[in-house]
Amino acid sequence: MSMFCYQCQEAAKGIGCTIKGVCGKDDAVSNLQDLLVFVTKGVSILADIGYKNKVRIEKADTYVFEALFTTITNANFDNKAIIDKIKEGFAVRELVKAELQVKGVGVPQDLHSSTRWMGTEDEFDAKALKVGIMMTANEDIRSLRELLVYGLKGMAAYAEHAANLGFNNEEVFKFMHRGLAATTEELSADELVALVLECGKFGVDVMALLDNANTKTYGNPEITEVNLGVRNKPGILISGHDLKDMEALLKQTEGTGVDVYTHSEMLPAHYYPAFKKYEHFVGNYGNAWWQQKEEFTSFNGPILFTTNCIVPPSKSASYIDRIYTTGSSGLTGAIHIEANENGEKDFSALIKHAKTCEAPIEIETGKIVGGFAHNQVLALADKVVDAVKTGAIKKFFVMAGCDGRMKGRDYYTDFAQELPDDTVILTAGCAKYRYNKLELGDIGGIPRVLDAGQCNDSYSLAVIALKLKEVFELNDINDLPIVYNIAWYEQKAVIVLLALLYLGVKDIHLGPTLPAFLSPNVANVLVENFGISGIGTVEEDLEKHLDKQIA
Ligand code: SF4
Numbered sequence: 001m002s003m004f005c006y007q008c009q010e011a012a013k014g015i016g017c018t019i020k021g022v023c024g025k026d027d028a029v030s031n032l033q034d035l036l037v038f039v040t041k042g043v044s045i046l047a048d049i050g051y052k053n054k055v056r057i058e059k060a061d062t063y064v065f066e067a068l069f070t071t072i073t074n075a076n077f078d079n080k081a082i083i084d085k086i087k088e089g090f091a092v093r094e095l096v097k098a099e100l101q102v103k104g105v106g107v108p109q110d111l112h113s114s115t116r117w118m119g120t121e122d123e124f125d126a127k128a129l130k131v132g133i134m135m136t137a138n139e140d141i142r143s144l145r146e147l148l149v150y151g152l153k154g155m156a157a158y159a160e161h162a163a164n165l166g167f168n169n170e171e172v173f174k175f176m177h178r179g180l181a182a183t184t185e186e187l188s189a190d191e192l193v194a195l196v197l198e199c200g201k202f203g204v205d206v207m208a209l210l211d212n213a214n215t216k217t218y219g220n221p222e223i224t225e226v227n228l229g230v231r232n233k234p235g236i237l238i239s240g241h242d243l244k245d246m247e248a249l250l251k252q253t254e255g256t257g258v259d260v261y262t263h264s265e266m267l268p269a270h271y272y273p274a275f276k277k278y279e280h281f282v283g284n285y286g287n288a289w290w291q292q293k294e295e296f297t298s299f300n301g302p303i304l305f306t307t308n309c310i311v312p313p314s315k316s317a318s319y320i321d322r323i324y325t326t327g328s329s330g331l332t333g334a335i336h337i338e339a340n341e342n343g344e345k346d347f348s349a350l351i352k353h354a355k356t357c358e359a360p361i362e363i364e365t366g367k368i369v370g371g372f373a374h375n376q377v378l379a380l381a382d383k384v385v386d387a388v389k390t391g392a393i394k395k396f397f398v399m400a401g402c403d404g405r406m407k408g409r410d411y412y413t414d415f416a417q418e419l420p421d422d423t424v425i426l427t428a429g430c431a432k433y434r435y436n437k438l439e440l441g442d443i444g445g446i447p448r449v450l451d452a453g454q455c456n457d458s459y460s461l462a463v464i465a466l467k468l469k470e471v472f473e474l475n476d477i478n479d480l481p482i483v484y485n486i487a488w489y490e491q492k493a494v495i496v497l498l499a500l501l502y503l504g505v506k507d508i509h510l511g512p513t514l515p516a517f518l519s520p521n522v523a524n525v526l527v528e529n530f531g532i533s534g535i536g537t538v539e540e541d542l543e544k545h546l547d548k549q550i551a
């Protein structure tokens with residue numbers, strides 16, 4: 001075994017990737033990521049001491065969310081970027097120690113070795129093998145520690161997007177440090193379960209923070225028709241989740257003769273008033289992340305990754321020299337655009353590059369509709385409530401989450417297609433690409449697929465559910481006619497799941513497979529306390545779900 005990783009839904013054989021990741025991550029990158037998480041834990045242990053003594057060291061907060069985000073599935077495949085981040089971690093640890101000393105806060109000598117281990121680059125691989133996931137011998141403790149770390153990775157991603165827009169929540173940072181530090185301590189399974197559930201609380205908080213950051217900065221998402229076709233000018237394709245990068249790219253491309261298209265998780269950018277005003281913001285090109293090889297080939301222009309999900313291109317891919325990364329994303333061979341000291345990014349290299357490219361080849365035409373985040377849905381609340389009261393809408397299905405390349409994900413297309421006409425799908429995240437182009441119609445003008453936005457906008461779906469609970473004067477969110485049939489892939493889905501559990505949502509169906517990192521005992525805790533289960537066949541599941549009415 002040259003590596004071990006089981007953090008995503010595609011973990012090899014449902015157990016873990018041991019030679020090379022199904023995602024394309026090789027053992028060198030995987031091991032460097034393990035070492036990066038180790039060093040990040042050291043920073044958090046020290047920052048946690050700081051917070052407990054009312055000393056906040058901002059650099060530690062920023063470092064921790066950036067480092068964790070770097071290790072999310074499909075975000076960063078660039079060895080050098082990860083090595084640099086590890087070395088930065090050494091420096092941040094020293095900075096925190098120095099700062100604590102200045103503030104008169106004592107740092108115990110016997111702290112975990114992650115607070116002090118330092119090595120040269122040629123020692124990294126050997127050290128990584130000693131600090132990986134499998135070093136926790138007890139499988140339940142390992143499972144809980146990793147569940148917590150993955151929740152924190154998702155939290156880190158959302159915290160970074162919010163911070164990029166100038167929105168921060170110290171309580172979230174505090175918890176991130178405490179949570180990471182806890183994974184180095186000898187805690188009991190019960191103590192770890194409590195932390196995992198608490199992680200869900202901060203998951204709600206960080207998604208609320210990001211929702212506030214996005215809507216305060218760019219306005220509330222509105223019902224929008226997004227064009228799927230192309231124009232005859234060269235274009236830049238932008239993917240990932242970062243709206244600040246989206247804004248900068250739109251501003252810098254204005255008047256240059258270069259069009260901008262979204263890919264995968266950037267689709268919901270079209271729903272924001274601040275972006276709709278750009279005439280050269282043409283539409284969405286393609287589908288979910290895993291279809292990028294074909295779609296990037298036919299797009300013809302440069303592609304900007306602001307976050308995951310990157311599929312590392314083969315050496316013969318025609319678009320290999322058209323890939324640019326920024327933020328926590330990275331790919332060996334791609335050009336990485338760094339922010340300057342003011343947080344500004346210069347995308348002129350992409351624009352120049354685009355001008356030398358052909359216009360995109362059209363792969364589809366037509367439009368899709370989205371923009372049903374909480375504000376928009378609540379504006380339609382009367383209509384929605386009436387439709388429920390009259391029985392025009394019998395049930396809502398939350399089908400948020402991620403898409404992926406596993407064959408079994410056809411289930412979600414079939415499931416959406418087989419749902420009766422008096423049901424509505426609430427979605428967010430790239431899971432929507434499994435059914436957002438089907439002709440599912442509407443109920444009295446309310447489309448049967450309501451897309452709230454990106455995976456982080458699952459928060460919107462929770463706000464909508466809480467509002468419905470209030471309107472129908474129910475005591476329990478689980479009495480609503482809402483079924484949760486969630487698809488997961490990477491660690492942002494883990495924080496969304498923990499957030500839903502914190503909000504009291506029960507009986508969530510999670511697919512296409514249950515996480516490899518849940519040991520049988522930990523899975524049991526989730527089943528017994530929250531009724532979490534996997535998925536069955538479309539027929540079985542429809543039968544099971546369709547008898548649930550308002551209690
Ligand atoms: Fe395997 Fe997923 Fe880890 Fe990649 S991220 S190595 S596919 S478990």
Ligand code: SF3
Nearest residue numbers: 265309402429430455
């Ligand atoms: Fe998708 Fe990667 Fe998770 Fe943001 S883009 S939902 S998988």
